[in-house]
Amino acid sequence: MLITVRSLTKAYGAIVVLHDVSFVLNASDRIGxxxxxxxxxxxxxxxxxxxxxxxxxxxxxxxxxEVGYQPQQASDHLQGGGTSIQDLLLQATGNLRQLEERMHELEMAMxxxxxxxxxxxxxxxxxxSGRFQDLGGYEIDYRIEQIMSGLHINALPRERNVxxxxxxxxxxxxxxxxxxxxPDVLLLDEPTNHLDFASMEWLESYLTNYRGALLxxxxxxxFLNRAVNQxxxxxxxxxxxxxxxGNYDAYVQTQANARAKWEVDYERQQEEMQELRKRIKDAERNVGHANRTAPRDNDKFVRYFLAQGKQNAxxxxxxTAEVRLERIEAxxxxxxxxLIRVKSQFTTEPLRSQEVITxxxxxxQFGEKKLFQDITHTIRPEARILLTGPNGAGKTTLFKIIMGQEQPDSGQVQLASGVRIGYLSQEAETIDPDKTVLEAYRHQQVGFEGEFIGRLLGYGLFRLEDMQKKVRSLSHGQKRKLExxxxxxxxxxxxLLDEPTNYISLDVLEAFEEAILQFPGPVIAISHDRWFIQRYGGELWTLDQGQLSINTERASGYLHSTWQDVD
Incomplete structure (x- = not known):
């Protein structure tokens, strides 16, 4: 047992977020x-x-x-302060370097x-030397190259400041x-948010063979299906x-079965309680009726005897019914x-032009790095486009150029009359942290407060008690729901959706995905969420090494063939 948690409770003010949580984490555990x-x-x-x-x-x-932790946001954990990539790597392998230096000292002394x-x-x-070997010291240079290559950051200069x-x-x-x-225990919070396909597949394989525990x-x-067993x-x-x-699929099926059994058992018990109450009521009515009914022979003894017998029965x-009912009610x-039903739904007027974005x-380019050049294409009303490519290829920059937030070095973007672009950024960049949830939602909208509260509650994304919470107090996932x-x-x-599934909990994902699928206008999505891509489909736009290639094959089919090759 590496970690034991007993009866853990955590609250922020009057809001309880964890209650009586207990579990044990063992070395072989892979837990999502x-x-x-x-x-x-x-x-x-x-x-x-x-x-x-x-x-x-x-x-x-x-x-x-030893416990290692990676938070959702690297800025929450990594503070630059002049630290270079090489410094971080040396810090990470510090114990090994110290052991290696001591080995050299001992060799000289001997x-x-x-x-x-x-x-x-x-x-x-x-x-x-035994400790050095157990920690993988003889393989450290190979491991550094393996991990940096696997996460696609081996091209970054080691002297670059974090x-x-x-x-x-x-x-x-x-x-x-x-x-x-x-470390003996890895604690990872949304580790795939900033990984491309190749990096995710590498990390899945790495964690599957990891010698320590994973939570x-x-x-x-x-990722949950492939990397965890609980x-x-x-x-x-x-x-x-x-x-x-089991993995995520097994959890969903088990949960669905348990919910169905719970509902059946509850309804069956409610019916039994109703039947017991009716039986008691009917019996009491029959006793009263028997006491009022006299036998024909007018024999007082017989009348008393029969009444007593019936009353006793x-x-x-x-x-018997009362005892059974008391036991159930106890x-x-x-x-x-x-169940909270998330009702993500877009309402909009259809576009009249057949050339929405040109x-x-x-x-x-930025400095010497060319992000893309000579992109020429027309986006039509029914378009479903998956924009993919390595991290840093310029996908988000292309979005900002389409929206007019950045200017291209050359060329132009033409929008049809009446186009209203809805943009979902990777991070909650546009929300004022000092506003409340309600204030952030109603910003630049006209109407009564009750209307906005009704809409937010209607989406199923927030509860009434969330309305006055400050944005800065929200979790990353709650900020995403507000966006x-x-x-x-x-x-x-x-x-224009930049990693739309990042930070969103699984209960919200399916409803939001359905809203995207039903959206009546063009959608361009940047995503590395393979489950989302399988549902989304669409054309595949690949931005890599300054070039944009367009494949009309459905993105889900392309990814399926890619996964088959990897497997």
Missing amino acids: VVGPNGVGKSTLLRILIGQEEPESGKVSLAPDV AMADADHIDPLLNEYSHV EILSGGERARVGLAALLLRS MVSHDRQ IFEINENDRSLHSYT VSSIVR NPIPKPPE LINVSK IACLMAQHPNVL
Whole structure:
């Protein structure tokens, strides 16, 4: 047992996010943590590493256990301060470097020692070299190259400062440093958010063969299916933790079966309680009727005898029914909580033009790096486009050029009359952290407060008690839900979606995906979520090494063939 958690409870003010959570983490465990946004998944990881304290309960680590943690946002964990990539790698392998230096010192000492002093040096050397070997010291240079290549950051100059890296690069460098440490326990919070297809596939394989334990929060259904053998679900209603054996698909099926049985058992018990109450009521009515009815022979003794016999029989029936009813009412099957139905839905006017967006010889570069050149294409109303390519290829920049937020170096973008572009960024860049949820949602809209509250509640993304929460207090997933709500409120007729499934909990994903599929206008999506891509389909646009290639083959078919090759 590497980590033992007993009766953990955590609250922020009056809001309980974790309640009576208990579990044991063993060396062979590969666990995925799921649950709606805001239920305390990231909080649980921070408590495990000691960044936050629980209200009650205890976290116990086995002796000498090393725990490594990667947060959702690299900026939450990696502070630059002049630190270079090489510095981070050396820090990650610090123990190995120290052991290696000590081995060299001992080798020199043994070469000069006489026979009387050699034994203690040999004993220490045996211990240090054994530890060095166990930690993979003889393979460290190979491991650095393997991990950096696997995460597609081996081309980054090692002397580059962490502060000037992009968010995606910083996340991958931080993950590389963590993997190099090879801690006994890996705690990962949304590790796939900034990875491209090749990096995700490499990480899946790496984690499958990892010698330590893994506990990770993830919304990536394909990743969960391939990388974990157990699911922890944090329940939204009671904030308790429930464990399920198997991967994500097995969890969904088990949960569905359990929910169906719960509903059947509850209805059956409700029917039994209703029948018992009716039996008691009918029996009492029959006793009263018997007492009022006299026998024909007018024999008082017979009348009394018959009445007593009937009354005793009825009393027995009543008592039996009452005892059964009392037992049920003392420990009833609770009513299954009503499932929150997320109603993501876009309402917009259809486009009249058949040429919605026209790109004419669009080119862009930063310094010596050419992102793309001479892109010429027309986007039509029914378009479904998946924009893919390596990190840093310029996908987000192309979006910003289409929206007019950045200017191309050459070429032009023409938008049809009446185009209203709805943009979902990778991060919650446009939301004022000092506004409340309600204020952020109603920004630049006209109407009464009650109308906006009604719409937010109608989406199923927030509860009434969330309306006055400050944006800065929301989890990354809750901010993402607020962005989706604001996006729907704009009534766009064109969607540009940059990693739309990032940070969204699994309960929201399917409803949002369905809304995208039903959207009446053109949609261009940047995504590395393989499950989403399989549903989305569409044309495949690949941006790589300055060139945009367009494949009319459905993106899902392309990805399927790619996964087959990898497997």
